[in-house]
Amino acid sequence: MIDSPCSRIDPEVMFPDPSDISGIEFAKRQVCGACYSQVECLEWALRASSRSEYGIFGGHTEEERKKLVKARQLGRPARLNYGTFPAKNKRLTTAV
Template structure:
């Protein structure tokens, strides 16, 4: 997905407010409509381990994807557990 059209634009374009009809249509038609990895993007967004609850992925809004999840009977998303955070004195500091 690093070669997709959405990877070269402001990320906020792909996460329009649900009431922003023109923003949603722009993302779906102008960005996703010309994308060569649209199908892969949608499958990634529907995958139970990487399921995205927000934004436009594969040309579909979050509500459209929820309907697709139901119709495909994909079940609930599985959130991966990477374990607990280490104690503050054992954490790495952020690079500058």
């Protein structure tokens, strides 16, 4: 997917506001529609280890992907375990 059309445009195009119908249609039809990796991209976006709640992947919006997850009975996304949190007095207060 490195050479896909979406890798050569502004990433904001692939993450339109849900109320931006023309932006969604542009991403789905013009960008994803011209992509040779559309099926692989959608399958990647549906995997539990890489599931994204936002954006257009494989020509599908987040709502359309949620319906596919439910229809395919794919279950919940995998939770990532980053280990235990440090004690409150050991946490950083600002970004380094």
